[in-house]
Amino acid sequence: MNDPGVDGPIQEAAEDIERNPYEEAQKQEEKEEQDFLDPGRWWFASTACPLIAGTFGPMANAFSICALVQNWRVSLPQGVTEAHGVDIKDPHWLIAINSISLVFALIANMALLLNMARRVSFEIAQPITIIGWLLSSALLIALVSVASSSIFRIPPPEAHALTQAFYYAIIAAVLYWIISLLMVITVVGAYRDHYPKEFRLTISQRTLMLQTISFMVYLLLGALVYTKIEGWRFLDAVYWADFTLLTVGIGGDYVPKTHLGRSLLFPYAIGGIVMLGLVIGSIRSLVLERGKHKIAARFMEKKRQSVLASVNLDERTIRIGFFKRVRFSQKGLSELQRREQEFNIMRRIQASAENSRRWTSLALSTTAALLLWFLGALVFTFSEKPQNWSYFVSLYFSYTSLLTIGYGDYTPTSNSGKPFFVFWSLLAVPTLTILISNMGDTVVKAFSDFTIWIGSLTVLPGENGITATLKSGAKRITAGDFFRDKDFQIEKPPGMLFRGDKHHGNGASIDTGLDRLAEHIEQEELGEAEEAGERGDPIERDIHFYHFVLARELRQVMKDVDAAPPKQYTYSEWSYFLRLLGQDESNASLHRKPPIKTDRSKNRPDLGKADGIDSESGEPRSWSWLGTRSPLMGNKTEARWILERLSATLEREMKKMQSSDPEERKQPPPISMADL
Known part of the structure; x- marks a missing residue:
């Protein structure tokens, strides 16, 4: 059977996973690959769970403080609403238990933060954190249960009501219970050896936690100040500070009426908005940095496996998508053409x-935002029954609040509605931030591209005219004959693969990299190579030239490492870099090309084991662009992958020059000045 060009990738899908571990030099690479392939749930347990706990823990502490600083009951004289009832002093046992609950929660939160800062070990901090939050939740639940019973209320029932502090206690109890369970999941994953028993939070993750703590402290301190200035109750001032700093501005009965209060609003509001902006920036950075990367890795691996499983050996096709099939039946391909075909499929x-x-993330974030809207409206419908809010009115109020429109025509007035609004509006910050970020990658980008395309047709036609623009747009809309099978046509083999190669219309990589190499030759650093050439020692000349090219390319690739979006190299550029690394793309012995064995029962390729390890570098000798060892897979960007390999290669070359073995020092390099 003729090799169709993808036999290697077909068989490599599970081989690398099943193979035995490499030597010590490969262990770190194996660990990084496993981290890339690990299911997302364990990433969630190792990073997202403690991050959520560390972020919502301070919020729960703030709500516990709100539950402690005000009495839980008010009496309602004739014609007085619960928002303006007369306080009834809490019994001493309630204050004591409430205080103990807050102390347990603060100790638990401090233990978690110290563990994340690596001041306290995982084995000590986690039991303290979990037990502390569970005890806090249990104590608050017990108090809420007693306060809800007839024992706690003074008859007649209609003359008394529970205050905002009671409802803050409910929210805090639920938060403590949830974040303690999240930490239990984290501990279970650590003791099952899915990740180390320590937290390796990035700078943005730590920053988000610190900014959240700072924002909650800023909100409570501002509320305390305005309690004294405006004569409000502390929890009413918390409600005011929340809708002020979140720029909802629903107003109602709570607006500064003193000159001092209005004057202090200038610095207080702008400071809170800046802090909120920093929190939003950290959330977005966090989503883009870690969450987005991990989700992308999982989607990439699942897509790769499904594509390899869709190979039809009879028709010589691979299904990339539901309507996308790629033909790989090309007879008489050279090794370079076969590899380029694999590369093109991998890019697809x-x-x-x-x-x-992108679209799955948008769907999930949209679902979360809709749930926040609809469920929030449902809660407001019940909490604001005294105002006779219908569900539609609650939807209207929730919508204007989420979008920070804040007309102020409807405002929560109940003791249950205000605390829920504070929690609900704070929860909306990360939810809407992630939604907007995902919309920027999908809907906004599509709308922007469409607007530019429409503009090119009407106001600013492109250089090729309106007809060419229409054809280009039609091609993009149909994704290049989206509903038809597409082939990868490679008519000519790539030439010499130095950076700067240009692609002709037929897809072949033709060498035009003389300007790139000329730049190298013009440098003074090539003096030793030129002297060796004058002495008639071409190998010594080529070795010095090779070292200079490695060093020069290191500096060039460094510029691509932090590129946004990440740099993607063409096949000719990859061929050039791989040639520098001693992995010539035209050398079939370095690539996977085993025979196909078909499992007739499943009509899928049989998967075996990998072969061959380079004795010097520890790298697998044979790999496929479509395999798990492909440079296009893994948790590194392409520029980072190349940079690390070039650095290691240059280091080996420098050590080789110091070798006492003359034969080792005189080994020909993979490139030569004669290539020019």
């Missing part, structure tokens, strides 16, 4: 997986 897989990730 990357694009398809990234597109799926």
Whole structure:
């Protein structure tokens, strides 16, 4: 059977996972690969769970403080609403238990933060954190249960009501219970050896936690100040500070009426808005940095596996998507053409997986935002029954609040509605931030591209005219004959693969990199190579030239490492870099090309084991662009992958020059000045 060009990738899908561990030099790479392939749930347990706990823990502490600073009951004289009732002093046992609950919660939160700062070990901090939050939740639940009974209320029932402090206690109890369970999940995953028993939070993750703590402290301190200035109750001032700093501005009965209060609003509001902006920036950075990367990795691996499983050996096709099939039946291909074909398929897989990730993330974040809207409106419908709010009115109020429109025509007045609004509006900050970020990657980008395209037709036609623009737009809309099978046509083999190669219309990589190499030759650093050439020692000349090219390319690739979006290299550029690393793309012995064995029962390729390890570098000798060892897979960007390999290669070359073995020092390099 003729090799169709993807036999290697077909068999590599599970081989690398099943193979035995490499030597010590490969252990770190194996660990990084496993981190890339690990299911997302364990990433969630190792990073997202403690991060959520560390972020919502201070919020729960703030709500516990709100539950402690005000009495839980008020009496209602004739014609007085619960928002203006007369306080009834709490019994001493309620204050004591409430205080103990807050102390347990603060100790638990401090233990978690110290553990994240690596001041307290995982084995000591986690039991303290989990037990402390569970005890806090249990004590608050017990108090809420007693306060809800007839024992706590003074008859007649209609003459008394529970205050905002009672409802803050409910919210705090639920938060403590949830974040303690999250930490239990984290501990279970650590003791099952899915990740180390320590937290490796990034700078943005730590920053988000600190900014959340700072924002909650800022909100409570501002509320305390305005309690004294405006004569409000502290929890009413918390409600005011919340809708002020979140720029909802629903107003109602709570607006500064003194000159001092209005004067202090200038610095207080702008300071809170700046802090809120920092929190939003950290959330967005966190989503883009870690969450987005991990989700993209999972989508990439699943897409790769599904594509390899869709190989039809009879028709010689691979299904990239529901309507996308790629033909790989090309007879008489050279090794370079076969590898370029694999590379092109992998690029298709990357694009398809990234597109799926974007729209799936948008769907999930949209669902979360809709749930926040609809469920929030449902709660407001019940909490604001004294105002006769219908569900539609609650939807209207929730919508204007979420979008920070804040007309102020409807405002919560009940003792249950105000605390819930504070919690609900704070929860909306990360929810809407993630939604807007995902919309920027999908809907906003599509609308922007469409607007530019429409503009090119009407106001600013492109250089090729309106007809060419229409054809280009039609091609983009149909994704290049989206509903038809597409082939990868490679008519000519790539030439010499130095950076700067240009692609002709037929897809072949033709060498035009003389300007790139000329730049190298013009440098003074090539003096030693030129002297060796003058002495008639071409190997010594090529070795010095090779070292200079490695160093020069290191500096060039460094510029690509932090590129946004991440740099994606063409096949000719990859071929050039791999040639520098001693992995010539034209050398079939370095690539996977085993025979196909078909499992007839499943009509899928049989998967075996990998072969061959380079004795010097520890890298697998044979790999496929479509396999788990592909440079296009893994948790590194392409520029980072190349940078690390170039650095290691240059280091080995420098050590080789110091070798006492003359034969080792005189080994020919993978590139030569004669290539020019």
